[in-house]
Amino acid sequence: MRVRAAVVGLGWAGRDLWLRLLREHKDFEVVAGVDPDPDSRAAAVATGLRAHPTVDALDPRTVDIAVVAVPNHLHAEVAAALLRRGISVFLEKPVCLTTAEADALAAAEGNGAVLLAGSAAAHRGDIRELSGLLPRLGRIRHADLSWVRARGVPQPGGWFTQRSRAGGGALVDLGWHLLDVLAFLLGPAPVAQVIGSISDDFVSSRAWSATWREDQLSDAPTGDVEDTARGFLVREDGISVSLRASWASHEALDGSVITIEGSDGTARLHCTFGFSPNRAPESVLTLTQDGSTQRIPLAAEPIGIEYGRQLDGLARLLADPGRRGQAVAQARSTVRLIESFYASARAAPPVDHASEFTAHKEVRIA
Template identity: 30%
Template sequence: MANKLRLGIVGVGNIFKASHVLPLQAHPEVEIVAVCDINLERAEQIAAEYGIESAYADYRELLKRDDIDVIDICTSNYFHSEVAIAALKAGKHVFCEKPDAINPEEAQKMADAAQASGKVLMTMRNNRFTPASSYLKRYIDEGHMGEVYTGRCGWVRRRGIPGKGGWFTTKELSGGGSLIDLGVHFIDLAVWLMGNPKPVAVSGATYTKFANNEISNSVHSRFGEKKEGGTFDVEDLAIGFIRFENGASLQIEFSWASNIQEDANFVELRGTKAGCNLRKGELQIFSETAGQLTNITPILKKDAPPGHTEHLKHFIEVVQKRAEPINLPEHGVDMIKILSTIYKSAETGREVVL
């Protein structure tokens, strides 16, 4: 077995507790040795709960430790780039929760810092690691769908605003609302499945209609910390259209709240040989065989680990030099460019060239 990686966590809120700490503690090549949070009391509570030796309030103090190999960033969006760049400059490998950054300039600085340091920088793309996504990627790469030329993707909720009044709904800290929170997941998945074509233009519209609505029916509302009377200056719904250099296109829709029948996430792609619908983790493929239209439902593993767990495992494999990275910093730069330009299009009311 390779040497154990000593890991420090920055940010110990809900996403850390829900999706990071247990997979990392269970990994035989990882030892979490320190946690950091601007709320020192919370960091100390987490350290005691999970048997972690050190707790800090300032990530700069954590980065001074020569015995830490990896930093895992689970802070609010605004601090992703700041902490990542500092950690890379300190010689640490970095895993970061999504989104990569709150604007393209910061995402590019992260990519540049990773290249200069020679360390691994990877941002969470958990939806690439589900059984359905892995199967579909191979199916497309083997040519079974032909030319994948258009599609649509989204994640829509009926009432599922996270951390209302807190950092999620404060643009300065989050970079935006449902688009940057949810769009990064399924735009990334769709673009990856399509072969990572370069985006060249976008158009979009954003809406804020549920800032004063207190109803919630989604477990996702538990993320973040609600703040009574807090800020809500982001969108709760975004729609848009992306054009790519190779002529392909993608429709998008992301909402925290809207009057729909039920919550859903989906990626639909259309190819010259087949199309697909990946919805709520279930995959169907639509094609034709022997002169007849056919619907294919692959038999996939039902008990696979969550995508967050699988991506963290992949990151460790890359750091240990046993695997090539499935996602690269430049993918993150392109993603944040797409999101930022959709916001610009929504403000100007016209298509914007990247």
């Protein structure tokens, strides 16, 4: 018997990603869509989907799981409402924006339904191959994770660039994926120390915006989130972590780089996460030991295949009572780390880099 699924939120992600993937997957039957916008509902109805304006129309007797694809600030609210109705939820990052929202989700999940969290990057074949190299690295000492776009700021003025609706900028959007990959590769561990910095050199200019998305344009001229986050973490297991998430940069291509250093070697993956067409031509995985670097063969994969793979086995997870509480616990850990990262960035004294550079030049010239 197939899992009866509803898609809540019929914007770009819900319409072009999740509806398509669910309809293509043998384990699912899409039975409903939800969106407050009448045009979005009409477009869904035109494809043969029953569409509703609110989640109140969804019934646990006819819906097994709801895939939630709404703006970040509504994630926890919508997911909790569904869980309280007895409908299980699949929710991609960020699961929540505050620890208080994590607590609310935990309380709602106690009603019998289960929350499952999506983490697309960990389902990539190249990430799985990287994971397979870790036993050859000895004791893991350091991880370096980055996702840097050349041009990829979500449309300026849209909800992605409003802190009140997104919870943050590139750190929440891209950094959450990197933190999920870190937990997948090295296992979850509390973070003992966090130092973070953020910058916003590109976020308010349409010249640096993403071209592959269809975000709704806004009249708002600027965003109030960071386009770049750089940080250094130390986990309680002693592993140090460098982290960088950038919506825009002066690079030519969008790239994601994961490097794991151990006592016996270093493994490095260079690829491109996500759907951007401005990507590295192929994934490259290398293993370096004793001064020698070898390239590890990787199978080519279609762009975005990792999103569909999240649906594989989802029916089994729904039936596993042991899954209850796991997604909320991991989300609480991630959002605490992000809160600490932003607190560190806010505590740093502002620097006038132009003045600093001028002064430095003057000293050198003198």
